[in-house]
Amino acid sequence: MLAIENVSRTFSNGETGFKNLNLSVKKGEVIGILGTSGCGKSTLLRVLSGLDEHYDGQVKIDGESVTAVHEKIGMIFQEPRLLPWLKVRENIPFGLKSDEHKTEKALKYIESVGLNGFENHYPKDLSGGMAQRVAIARALVTAPEILLLDEPFSALDAFTKMQLQDLLLAIWQQYHSTILLVTHDIDEALYLCDRILILRGQPGEIYEELTIPKLKPRGRGDAELAKMKDQIIKLLDLSQINNK
Amino acid sequence: MMSVKATVVSTEVGQKSKKGFQVNATLKTAALGAVVPLILVIAWEYLSRTGVFPPHLLPAPSVICQSLMNMSAEGNLWGHIGITLYRLFIGFLIGTAAAVVLGAAVGYLKKAESLFDPLIQAFRSIPSLAWVPLFILWMGIGEPSKVVLIAVGVFFPVYLNIVSGIQSVDRKLIEVGKIYNFSSLQLIRRIILPASLPSFLVGLRSGLGLGWMFVVAAELMGASTGIGYLLVYGQNTYSPDLIISSIVLFAILGKITDSILKTFEAKALHWQDTIEKKA
Ligand SMILES: Nc1ncnc2c1ncn2[C@@H]1O[C@H](COP(=O)(O)OP(=O)(O)OP(=O)(O)O)[C@@H](O)[C@H]1O
Ligand SMILES: [Mg+2]
Numbered sequence: 001m002l003a004i005e006n007v008s009r010t011f012s013n014g015e016t017g018f019k020n021l022n023l024s025v026k027k028g029e030v031i032g033i034l035g036t037s038g039c040g041k042s043t044l045l046r047v048l049s050g051l052d053e054h055y056d057g058q059v060k061i062d063g064e065s066v067t068a069v070h071e072k073i074g075m076i077f078q079e080p081r082l083l084p085w086l087k088v089r090e091n092i093p094f095g096l097k098s099d100e101h102k103t104e105k106a107l108k109y110i111e112s113v114g115l116n117g118f119e120n121h122y123p124k125d126l127s128g129g130m131a132q133r134v135a136i137a138r139a140l141v142t143a144p145e146i147l148l149l150d151e152p153f154s155a156l157d158a159f160t161k162m163q164l165q166d167l168l169l170a171i172w173q174q175y176h177s178t179i180l181l182v183t184h185d186i187d188e189a190l191y192l193c194d195r196i197l198i199l200r201g202q203p204g205e206i207y208e209e210l211t212i213p214k215l216k217p218r219g220r221g222d223a224e225l226a227k228m229k230d231q232i233i234k235l236l237d238l239s240q241i242n243n244k
Numbered sequence: 245m246m247s248v249k250a251t252v253v254s255t256e257v258g259q260k261s262k263k264g265f266q267v268n269a270t271l272k273t274a275a276l277g278a279v280v281p282l283i284l285v286i287a288w289e290y291l292s293r294t295g296v297f298p299p300h301l302l303p304a305p306s307v308i309c310q311s312l313m314n315m316s317a318e319g320n321l322w323g324h325i326g327i328t329l330y331r332l333f334i335g336f337l338i339g340t341a342a343a344v345v346l347g348a349a350v351g352y353l354k355k356a357e358s359l360f361d362p363l364i365q366a367f368r369s370i371p372s373l374a375w376v377p378l379f380i381l382w383m384g385i386g387e388p389s390k391v392v393l394i395a396v397g398v399f400f401p402v403y404l405n406i407v408s409g410i411q412s413v414d415r416k417l418i419e420v421g422k423i424y425n426f427s428s429l430q431l432i433r434r435i436i437l438p439a440s441l442p443s444f445l446v447g448l449r450s451g452l453g454l455g456w457m458f459v460v461a462a463e464l465m466g467a468s469t470g471i472g473y474l475l476v477y478g479q480n481t482y483s484p485d486l487i488i489s490s491i492v493l494f495a496i497l498g499k500i501t502d503s504i505l506k507t508f509e510a511k512a513l514h515w516q517d518t519i520e521k522k523a
Contacts, residue, residue: 049423051419051422051423069422069423069425071425073423074423075423077416077419077420079416081416081417081419081420083417083420083435083438084515084516084517085438085439085441085515086515094420094424094434095423095424122514122515123515124515124516124517142424
């Protein structure tokens with residue numbers, strides 16, 4: 001479905017976001033991308049989405065080389081990026097074509113992300129986490145085949161976070177979306193992903209790739225997953241992060 | 245004095261209903277804004293009556309009021325106001341339309357910017373009143389030359405604000421549209437236009453201000469109707485009350501048209517997160 005061959009991204013100022021990435025993703029797979037801050041995760045998602053065409057190497061979706069945004073792509077940015085002139089219930093269906101039962105779907109997703117009662121609020125009147133939830137709903141409502149998520153749940157409290165992780169899982173089960181999830185939360189990656197890539201360094205490179213064979217839905221307190229968590233923490237080498 | 249202030253504050257805090265409080269607040273700002281002009285008018289009236297201001301140069305406010313009333317009673321005042329507003333409106337419309345078309349193209353298309361912007365900037369550096377003789381030569385002293393002059397005055401501020409508004413639209417919002425595979429037209433309509441609306445409205449308001457300036461210029465340069473004509477007529481007949489009445493009329497009308505745009509702006513931009521709107 002998605003194939004990345006030897007992809008690097010070097011900015012015009014000579015800085016390199018990430019380098020020599022190879023990855024091939026099957027339909028319906030959920031890939032987690034873990035890595036320290038600044039190792040090029042957001043840059044990678046921008047390249048995959050087609051927003052950033054100035055990369056070296058090959059990115060292919062269904063065998064086609066990516067030169068612009070592919071219609072199968074959906075994305076949740078690291079920031080909410082809501083349209084300030086639209087109410088919550090207009091922001092959510094922003095990406096839907098006009099004939100797709102906009103209001104119904106919007107209302108359904110407002111419910112799913114727990115924003116009942118805020119339909120008519122403008123983005124300026126939302127909290128950071130609420131704005132992020134609107135952005136999540138806006139991306140999920142279009143049910144894209146490939147969903148790129150850049151730390152989507154990082155602004156949320158633990159409980160809402162779990163609810164939305166389950167929402168994402170439900171979407172995945174319903175549509176068999178292919179998902180690439182950038183996250184700093186190891187538990188989240190273990191809960192949702194089939195494979196976890198660990199990026200390290202600046203510029204970032206793939207340091208390790210872990211496969212999590214367990215079927216979803218998984219238990220949050222699973223002992224096997226807890227073991228993997230320890231392994232991941234070692235791989236991320238937290239001692240190096242601490243003195244950064 | 246202290247005690248009076250204290251009671252005022254406490255009654256305001258006691259106001260429970262939000263609406264009532266808001267109305268109260270607007271009334272209060274309006275009242276505050278009226279204080280200084282009122283004092284000035286009273287001082288002026290007093291000084292005129294005591295003869296400090298010679299009536300043949302600066303008649304008293306009451307005299308000016310009287311002359312305005314007379315004119316409106318005779319009926320031709322409304323005709324003059326009407327024709328002035330009409331010229332302003334048509335000129336404003338034409339100038340804005342041209343600015344929207346050119347500004348949108350220049351703001352959005354790099355090619356159009358390199359093609360047109362240098363030329364437009366060069367024209368902008370010509371003081372607009374310098375066009376007057378040319379327009380009169382081309383179109384005579386009838387309506388067309390006046391309307392065109394006003395349109396030229398309105399054009400530049402609107403144009404500049406549209407261009408800068410479009411060019412400063414947040415790239416991050418445009419990317420949201422790109423993720424959804426919006427066509428250029430959709431990008432413009434659904435993201436770029438609303439995002440540049442604030443700047444466009446600022447342009448409209450300063451365009452309107454310049455429009456009023458050019459109405460006066462246009463009517464001074466030869467007209468037989470309009471408030472600007474009343475100015476000239478007042479000068480030729482040595483009637484300062486007529487001149488000052490016209491000036492007062494300009495002030496009132498300018499303020500009214502600006503408030504209309506301002507109200508519209510507030511309505512259209514209520515989603516903005518600015519200091520003024522944080523309550
Ligand atoms: N447009 C750009 N021009 C130059 N350098 C850039 C640009 N965008 C990103 N970078 C650099 O690329 C590196 C990776 O940035 P990126 O945003 O991808 O990090 P990240 O892994 O998403 O970090 P975080 O976890 O904090 O979000 C950083 O060192 C950043 O300075
Ligand atoms: Mg990032």
